[in-house]
């Protein structure tokens with residue numbers, strides 16, 4: 214299968230220095246895959262994403278994107294000037310104009326129907342993340358890139374967001390590259406997890422990564438809980454679809 218996006222020996226330096234943020238990272242994502250990048254703060258997750266998208270210069274190595282690849286991107290930080298009024302509708306037409314019908318469809322798809330006239334700055338955190346997702350989906354991406362898309366959401370909000378991501382993958386067949394701290398929830402939605410700390414510490418299926426010594430060394434006690442939760446979800450999901458993790462405390 215041809216990768217949508219592939220990097221070889223990707224190395225990035227801190228600006229103006231030879232100090233590597235990332236070194237020798239090999240990466241690929243295939244059509245329809247959900248790949249999650251985890252790693253501690255400062256481990257280079259956002260830098261990897263920005264380099265893969267061509268937003269950041271490489272010190273060495275290569276990135277190859279399929280020619281004409283349509284990418285939808287939700288960056289980690291979106292600065293909205295609160296002094297400048299901006300409706301959701303206007304925001305969706307930046308930078309590329311979309312029709313009212315398309316905007317309305319997309320807002321409905323992501324579960325925030327009818328918020329067109331609302332001011333961006335007056336949305337809740339969860340509504341704002343969904344509007345960002347709607348904007349990233351407007352031009353039928355083959356690859357959706359989400360950098361910490363659930364920041365500021367509470368646990369049910371996070372679970373709901375990842376369900377939406379899985380649903381989008383099912384409906385559109387888009388590949389999804391996720392950066393996240395929400396190890397517990399993210400694990401379940403991913404086909405492949407890549408654990409980063411300046412380089413790739415380990416990668417593989419969620420179950421493989423959660424028992425890898427490199428992963429455990431990085432995430433300590435949290436790592437144990439991740440595996441327990443992953444197993445729990447995984448077992449149950451074969452039987453029936455049921456509610457989020459916090460409804461079921463199995464120690």
Ligand SMILES: Nc1ncnc2c1ncn2[C@@H]1O[C@H](COP(=O)(O)OP(=O)(O)OP(=O)(O)O)[C@@H](O)[C@H]1O
Pocket residue numbers: 227228234252253254255256257258259260261
């Ligand atoms: N524009 C920049 N100038 C200088 N250093 C930078 C810049 N961007 C990132 N860095 C450094 O690169 C390293 C990796 O940062 P990056 O944001 O990629 O990590 P991250 O894993 O996404 O972190 P977090 O989980 O905190 O978002 C950090 O040490 C950071 O200080």
